[in-house]
Amino acid sequence: MADPTAPERRSPLAHRSPIAAERDAVRLAEIPFLTKHILRVDPEIGAAAVKSALGLDLPQEPLTSSRSNETACLWLGPDEWMIVGQDNGAAGLAKELAQEHFQLTDVSDYYTEVEVSGPRAREALMKLTTLDIHPRAFQAGQVAGSLFGHANAWLWLTGESDDDGPTFRLIVRWSMADYLWCLLAECGREWGMPEEQPVAGEALLQASAQSL
Amino acid sequence: MFVIKCPNCGERDLSEFSYGGEAHISRPEWRDEMSDTEWAEFVFMRTNPKGVFAERWNHAAGCRRWFNMLRNTATDDILAVYGMGEEPPEVTANLPATPSGEAAIGSGNDEAKVIDAGDAADGGGGA
Ligand SMILES: [Zn+2]
Numbered sequence: 001m002a003d004p005t006a007p008e009r010r011s012p013l014a015h016r017s018p019i020a021a022e023r024d025a026v027r028l029a030e031i032p033f034l035t036k037h038i039l040r041v042d043p044e045i046g047a048a049a050v051k052s053a054l055g056l057d058l059p060q061e062p063l064t065s066s067r068s069n070e071t072a073c074l075w076l077g078p079d080e081w082m083i084v085g086q087d088n089g090a091a092g093l094a095k096e097l098a099q100e101h102f103q104l105t106d107v108s109d110y111y112t113e114v115e116v117s118g119p120r121a122r123e124a125l126m127k128l129t130t131l132d133i134h135p136r137a138f139q140a141g142q143v144a145g146s147l148f149g150h151a152n153a154w155l156w157l158t159g160e161s162d163d164d165g166p167t168f169r170l171i172v173r174w175s176m177a178d179y180l181w182c183l184l185a186e187c188g189r190e191w192g193m194p195e196e197q198p199v200a201g202e203a204l205l206q207a208s209a210q211s212l
Numbered sequence: 213m214f215v216i217k218c219p220n221c222g223e224r225d226l227s228e229f230s231y232g233g234e235a236h237i238s239r240p241e242w243r244d245e246m247s248d249t250e251w252a253e254f255v256f257m258r259t260n261p262k263g264v265f266a267e268r269w270n271h272a273a274g275c276r277r278w279f280n281m282l283r284n285t286a287t288d289d290i291l292a293v294y295g296m297g298e299e300p301p302e303v304t305a306n307l308p309a310t311p312s313g314e315a316a317i318g319s320g321n322d323e324a325k326v327i328d329a330g331d332a333a334d335g336g337g338g339a
Contacts, residue, residue, distance in 0.1 A: 062220045062275070077275040078220060130213065130225035145274040147227055152273050 009033070012112050012177040015199060019185060022192030024164075025120040028184055030177075031113040031169065037090040039081045041102035046081070049096040054089045065143050065156065074143045074156060082107075082154070082171070111171050116184060119165035124187040131155065140166075149183045151176040217293055220275040232268030234258045235280045236300070262286050264305045268296075 011032030018029035039046060047058040050073060057066045059075040066073045071085035083090060094104050116125060122133055131146040132138065133155070143156045154171040172180050178199060185196035214226040240246070240254055259265070265285045270278050282292040284305040291303040 062222075077277055080275075130227060132223075144221065145228075145276070146224070147273045 012174045013114070013181055016178075016181055016196070019194050019196070021118070021120065021188045024118050025191035026116065026118040026124045026188040026193060027121075028181065028188070028193075029115045029117075030181075031115055034084050034086065034108070034113060035088045035090065036082055036084045036106075036108045036111055036171075037088060037093075038076070038105045038107050039083055039093070039102070040079055040104075041097065041100065043079060045097070045100050046079075046102070049093060049100070049102075050081075050083075053093040053096040054083070063142050063144050065141050067141070067158075072156075074154065076143070076145065076154070084113075084171075109174065111173060112177050114170045114172060114177065114181060114184065115167065116170060117165065117167040119163075120188070120191050121166050121168055124184065124191075125155070125168060127187045128183060129155070133157075135160075148172075148180060151180045151183075153180065214288070216269065216281070216290065218271040218274060218277075219279050219293055219295060220277055221271060224271070224274060228271060228273035230270045230272040232270055232278065235266040235268045263307055264291060264303060266300050 011030060013030040013032065016030060018027065020027040039050075041049070043058065043060055047060070050056050050058040054068070054071055054073070056068055056071060056073050058073060058081065059066050062075060062078075064075050071083060071088045074082045074084065076082055083093070090104060090106070097104070122135075125133060125148075128148040129146050131144055138144070138157060140157050140160050143154055145152070145154050147153075148155075148170065151172055153173075153176070156169045156171065158167050158169055160166045170180065170184075182196045182198050185193050187193075189195070215223050216226060216229055217223050218229075237254065237258075240250060262285055265283055267281055267283060268278055269281050270276065278296050280294050280296060280298065280300065281290060282294075282300055282303055283290055284307075286305075286307055289306070291305060292301045294301060
């Protein structure tokens with residue numbers, strides 16, 4: 001029998017349900033609990049290790065990413081990447097790099113991901129950032145760090161379809177997630193996105209305590 | 213928008229960057245007999261010119277890497293972006309005269325000061 005006193009794992013947006021504007025013009029959903037690691041290593045050494053441990057090409061071009069079914073590798077800086085997936089294979093990667101000078105840090109509980117999708121997702125995001133996300137400048141697979149309102153986040157365009165528009169993911173810090181969620185909902189208001197009220201920290205703490 | 217070209221990420225708005233002060237100021241080698249004056253020179257004294265100024269910037273909301281930039285403090289023209297540890301490239305800067313004909317306020321660089329509009333044509337000194 002499960003231990004009723006065991007703490008429950010709660011994502012930063014556990015109190016939010018996915019929401020959508022009218023006719024699904026914009027949709028918001030949290031993708032919680034993905035395993036995320038930050039890799040810092042010399043690009044050449046990293047490329048060989050990532051290839052053999054994860055079967056992925058380590059993106060060398062700024063603002064790009066590589067992806068297999070389960071795992072993605074996002075460029076964050078000239079010697080820095082995020083590896084993200086259900087089980088992102090980081091243990092194997094650490095083994096591969098054991099003899100090298102590297103850093104592999106588990107940041108799974110430091111960030112969460114918010115998926116912003118739908119035919120109007122681009123327009124909704126444009127209200128929040130100075131980043132150029134026009135289709136000619138920002139294409140599927142691209143990643144960029146920027147400011148969204150007051151929140152720092154990584155924006156990743158995972159795909160784009162003719163009928164359903166782009167699917168973005170915002171990788172945002174835990175403590176900024178609810179702020180960003182409410183702001184994204186506000187951006188979708190012109191297409192009929194429901195209003196989302198910010199939740200004060202105290203209410204969240206109480207909800208968390210009651211769930212124990 | 214004030215746009216800065218990050219060497220990694222390309223053109224981004226100023227709001228993504230943080231400022232790191234004057235570039236190319238190296239910490240003096242420690243010696244026992246080092247004077248307070250020498251330390252004060254390193255810690256506090258900056259050139260503050262009107263004209264070409266080498267400064268450090270960090271792309272704080274993006275790749276979070278540092279780089280150097282040459283900026284014309286009189287016009288805010290960005291004249292060059294180059295890597296940390298690199299020498300500043302040669303540049304020429306347009307130095308408009310101040311409208312009242314007086315020396316630029318806050319300019320500690322007398323060579324760069326332009327008193328008459330006509331002086332600006334021959335370069336006005338630069339940095
Ligand atoms: Zn950058």
